[in-house]
Amino acid sequence: MTGTPAPFTAGDYEARMRRAADAAADAGLDGVLVAPGPDLVWLTGYRPVETERLTVLVLRPGQDPVLVVPTLEAPDAAAAAPTLALRDWTDGKDPYEATGALLAGSGRFGVSDNTWALHLLGLQKRLPDTRYVALTEALPMLRGVKDAAELDRLAAAGAAADATYEEIRKVPFAGRRETDVAADVAALLRQFGHSQVDFTIVASGPNGANPHHEAGDRVIERGDMVVLDFGGLKHGYGSDTSRTVHVGEPDDEERAVHDIVREAQEAGFRAVRPGAACQDVDRAARAVITEAGYGEYFIHRTGHGIGVTTHEPPYMIEGEELPLVPGMCFSVEPGIYLPGRFGVRIEDIVTVTEDGGRRLNTTSRELVIVD
The missing domain is CATH 3.40.350.10 (Creatinase/prolidase N-terminal domain)
Incomplete structure (x- = not known):
């Protein structure tokens, strides 16, 4: 659109x-x-x-x-x-x-x-x-299934968030406070058409182990993993995406953890299809992380619905047996959070199609190196 x-x-x-x-x-x-x-x-x-x-x-x-x-x-x-x-x-x-x-x-x-x-x-x-x-x-699905006009708005919001990520990865990270980078993110979201910015998580180093860390005064250092999670409203509909970047070259464990989360996110996405239960998405993503030995460090649900708000039903969580139907939109966002060290999260908004799922966020899910 x-x-x-x-x-x-x-x-x-x-x-x-x-x-x-x-x-x-x-x-x-x-x-x-x-x-x-x-x-x-x-x-x-x-x-x-x-x-x-x-x-x-x-x-x-x-x-x-x-x-x-x-x-x-x-x-x-x-x-x-x-x-x-x-x-x-x-x-x-x-x-x-x-x-x-x-x-x-x-x-x-x-x-x-x-x-x-x-x-x-x-x-x-x-x-x-x-x-x-x-x-x-x-009535959990009162707003849960989107029509074509709503899907267009969600896609436009997702594209604006993607454009924001492509630009933010070009700015300096090392030596700046988390709040400085968060302000850049907010400005970019508005530049790309958001009328409302709801959150700009910039969680560097050990702060990344807190999934809802608020950007603070910590100065980002070389060697930090940085979780970026941001979104808001464009044309009245929400965006929400997460990517994890690294300041300078990562070590082997950081690369390995990021790869596990990327594989888990892919598994969650592939589980999206009409008739599957919401919990199937969570199970698919969680199984990858558990099998890799990090299950205790995945401490939240795999996803939430999105529409005129950034969090709404349906929820991708164990025990939610609601079947997926075309037009549902929700996040797929597994993560690993290692207390006192770093965290990794990768998130796309996905919509259910007639034969599977479609991502509304298309930026690279590979580990990106920033300055």
Whole structure:
């Protein structure tokens, strides 16, 4: 995809809301309540400020969607989602009364994961006969299978992350702080079209043994292995890629560990196919690392879904038997982390195709030497 994609239409959002309501009925729910956050953006295109004032989308099977919104925010909501029915409430009034009238006083409802406890407890107090379940539990694949337009956006975000990696490997590493390189990464992501930078992990030497190390003031030295993991949003969809580079020539063990992780990442990718279980991807990657004697040093799941957020279902982890279907997108990112010494991680975003998988990150997975 080149240029800026066409925006999603009102018809796109209406179809998503119908799909969510139908999925709720299939799951035995009486409806879905969606607070501000990624689910609301995906369903309606509306991105309100998250405050103590209640905003919630109510989706019920066989009924028109309704957005409960503070009166002072109603104009913005109407502009962002002009076909959506609004029920507004004013300061000093009980927002849970307005919402309760839409829930008929009882039933079992799915609730978006990032709903504030303040609001959920308010609804429970107002409507003691209602019950609630997290959407990740009740409808884990609500956003999990992407359509062609979403896949185009994810591919564009992946290409921008790849371009960032190709440029960052050209900059000096030795003698600079991790935060300096992280700032370069963030600037490159924005240069290549990201509107939002979510994370820029630069983990050098022993810091690389911490998978979620925040870039700090450590000065990168010659002889360091450096884990690079970065991503954000472009056209509203996420990127997330990891590569591990070495400052100067690596020793034999560093090369060997990197090769093991590269082979594990390849094995995980090759396990991607329709009908395979999510856990099969994890098992394939983990088996390579375990057989090489480093199993105890692979300390996280092999992958996570990605879309309008960088972490969402499905998850590639033992025990997750959800079958892969075309359109799912997720990371494949095995790693080895040797405490006090170094770490290695290699990550691509992969989408399930009709006959296997396709990488959305295509930069070299070989160990790259940087200055």
